[in-house]
Amino acid sequence: MKLRFLLAASALAILASACCSPKNETICIIPEPQIVNFGEGSFDVARAAISIDPAVCELGREHIAEFAIRLGNALGSPRQGVEGLKDSGIRFIIDKKLAEEQYVIDITPECADIKASTAAGLFYAIQSLSQLLPDKYFNPDAICTEIETCQKPKPCPKSLCRKFWKIPAVHIEDSPRFAYRGMHLDVSRHFFGVDFVKKYLDVMALHKINRFHWHLSDDQGWRIEIKKYPRLTSVGSTRPETMLLKNFEPYVGDGIPHGGYYTQDEIREVVAYAASKHITVIPEIDLPGHMIAAMAAYPELGCTGGPYKVWQIWGVANEVLCPGKEKTFEFIEGVLDEIIELFPSEYIHIGGDECPKSAWEKCPDCQKRIAELGLKTDEKHTAEQYLQNYVTARVQDYLNARGRKIIGWDEILEGNLAKGATVMSWRGAAGGIEAAKNGFDAIMVPAGYLYFDYYQSEAVEKEPFAICCPSPIEKTYSFEPLEGIPAKAQKHILGVQANLWTEYISTPAHAEYMVLPRMDALSELQWCQPERKDYERFKEGVARMMRIYDALGYSYSRNIFGEPGLPGYTGPLGQ
Ligand code: ACM
Ligand code: ZN
Numbered sequence: 075m076k077l078r079f080l081l082a083a084s085a086l087a088i089l090a091s092a093c094c095s096p097k098n099e100t101i102c103i104i105p106e107p108q109i110v111n112f113g114e115g116s117f118d119v120a121r122a123a124i125s126i127d128p129a130v131c132e133l134g135r136e137h138i139a140e141f142a143i144r145l146g147n148a149l150g151s152p153r154q155g156v157e158g159l160k161d162s163g164i165r166f167i168i169d170k171k172l173a174e175e176q177y178v179i180d181i182t183p184e185c186a187d188i189k190a191s192t193a194a195g196l197f198y199a200i201q202s203l204s205q206l207l208p209d210k211y212f213n214p215d216a217i218c219t220e221i222e223t224c225q226k227p228k229p230c231p232k233s234l235c236r237k238f239w240k241i242p243a244v245h246i247e248d249s250p251r252f253a254y255r256g257m258h259l260d261v262s263r264h265f266f267g268v269d270f271v272k273k274y275l276d277v278m279a280l281h282k283i284n285r286f287h288w289h290l291s292d293d294q295g296w297r298i299e300i301k302k303y304p305r306l307t308s309v310g311s312t313r314p315e316t317m318l319l320k321n322f323e324p325y326v327g328d329g330i331p332h333g334g335y336y337t338q339d340e341i342r343e344v345v346a347y348a349a350s351k352h353i354t355v356i357p358e359i360d361l362p363g364h365m366i367a368a369m370a371a372y373p374e375l376g377c378t379g380g381p382y383k384v385w386q387i388w389g390v391a392n393e394v395l396c397p398g399k400e401k402t403f404e405f406i407e408g409v410l411d412e413i414i415e416l417f418p419s420e421y422i423h424i425g426g427d428e429c430p431k432s433a434w435e436k437c438p439d440c441q442k443r444i445a446e447l448g449l450k451t452d453e454k455h456t457a458e459q460y461l462q463n464y465v466t467a468r469v470q471d472y473l474n475a476r477g478r479k480i481i482g483w484d485e486i487l488e489g490n491l492a493k494g495a496t497v498m499s500w501r502g503a504a505g506g507i508e509a510a511k512n513g514f515d516a517i518m519v520p521a522g523y524l525y526f527d528y529y530q531s532e533a534v535e536k537e538p539f540a541i542c543c544p545s546p547i548e549k550t551y552s553f554e555p556l557e558g559i560p561a562k563a564q565k566h567i568l569g570v571q572a573n574l575w576t577e578y579i580s581t582p583a584h585a586e587y588m589v590l591p592r593m594d595a596l597s598e599l600q601w602c603q604p605e606r607k608d609y610e611r612f613k614e615g616v617a618r619m620m621r622i623y624d625a626l627g628y629s630y631s632r633n634i635f636g637e638p639g640l641p642g643y644t645g646p647l648g649q
Contacts (some may be wrong), residue, residue, distance in 0.1 A: 105601035113243030120239035188263035254569025262292035265334030281597035305371035355546025377437035398439025427483035431458035536649030
């Protein structure tokens with residue numbers, strides 16, 4: 075065991091020592107910047123003053139202030155930016171020629187110039203710059219590291235650490251490949267509190283991810299306070315217990331009640347926190363399927379009138395909302411009215427996945443609606459499938475009239491889909507390809523590459539029990555979002571996202587472990603032009619990121635260095 079650890083540690087040290095070396099023309103920043111050119115000499119961050127262009131906006135100033143505070147804490151003496159650019163030191167400069175998310179970092183022995191045209195650009199520049207600084211920037215108690223050579227971290231007295239704050243002279247120009255850079259979190263299957271959600275947003279921000287897809291409702295729990303429908307949370311947010319592993323037949327439960335929801339004040343707090351890091355929160359209210367928790371609270375929303383129970387098992391339920399009843403649409407609209415108030419996002423995700431039609435086939439109200447609408451089964455789809463299109467279109471109209479757009483899972487493509495919908499392609503890339511070819515915008519989330527609830531390694535017997543399939547970081551990294559998309563349709567691919575479904579993930583440490591370091595790979599798919607991708611260089615960057623995760627207190631997988639498994643985890647393992 076000890077020998078294995080030493081071998082792995084020395085492999086890591088060799089990788090890390092290649093990293094950040096000007097000779098190799100690589101730099102420890104993930105996602106890798108578009109242009110990196112090394113110069114001569116180095117810049118001493120520890121001795122530098124910080125000065126600020128008067129044109130920097132208020133939010134940009136907040137980013138600089140946070141940077142200065144972290145620097146001061148790390149160096150043991152307070153730092154503050156001064157108004158007006160000085161002749162040397164760290165200088166935050168507004169350059170209106172740069173695009174909205176673009177930034178430039180110019181490091182010479184005299185100056186570290188950080189240039190952007192917006193607060194977002196400054197924020198992304200600071201994320202990059204911070205990765206060039208010693209781990210102490212992220213946590214003053216972290217051990218010292220020599221950044222110029224990325225040597226193995228070694229403890230040293232505080233005063234000595236100052237000599238490690240030199241960064242190489244380098245010119246960096248950077249901007250993202252995709253505008254939509256998403257990360258998802260399912261809080262229905264297991265609830266995660268506000269503190270964890272903020273920590274999740276922090277690590278997303280470090281990767282320049284700018285969309286947080288918050289899966290707030292599902293069969294196993296309704297997680298957002300809706301004032302018009304209080305039973306959604308008083309009834310729909312709790313289940314008496316949860317199925318153990320995959321014990322469907324015969325059912326075996328864990329006997330542990332599970333619940334939780336966010337008040338509207340907490341939702342506002344998270345939305346504001348995300349915005350301060352240039353992250354837009356996209357809420358998902360999954361409909362018309364995946365609604366049993368809501369139907370347990372309001373049984374009249376289902377075809378049979380219930381009773382229904384908040385689900386304790388995983389999978390796809392046959393009980394779904396009844397679109398034959400006007401009351402169902404009154405409910406959806408009432409919920410969306412409050413969602414719109416809480417979330418300024420242009421997009422609202424309305425789900426649309428995994429909606430069996432068996433209840434609709436038997437329901438007199440649904441059949442009456444089908445007859446009234448003149449929906450007919452044809453060679454491609456059933457009348458009930460067209461009824462789902464009716465639901466999607468009606469909700470889309472409602473949101474469009476209020477200035478919002480819909481995103482739906484790729485099932486919404488089946489049958490007729492109204493113009494203006496955005497498709498989230500999860501059952502492989504085919505849905506995204508079809509959507510783009512037909513003029514719909516699409517976001518790529520193919521499960522085989524970007525479902526981070528899948529095993530981190532092939533050695534599943536060492537991994538925490540997961541819902542499916544090994545999907546190591548190398549596989550995630552190999553995904554090319556535009557493959558198979560004709561050149562003319564490529565503009566419809568808005569971006570890339572990864573999903574964390576939480577059926578088998580109930581603790582923050584486990585959730586972090588599943589997304590890290592695969593989020594490193596995700597961020598390169600989202601940010602880097604394909605020619606900048608290089609798995610060997612990327613692995614070196616991951617070694618650097620792991621030290622940052624240690625400093626910030628995130629758990630993560632070391633499988634990329636041949637060490638599968640979550641240290642300290644005592645739950646069930648994969649089989
Ligand atoms: C999904 O994974 N059901 C979108
Ligand atoms: Zn019905």
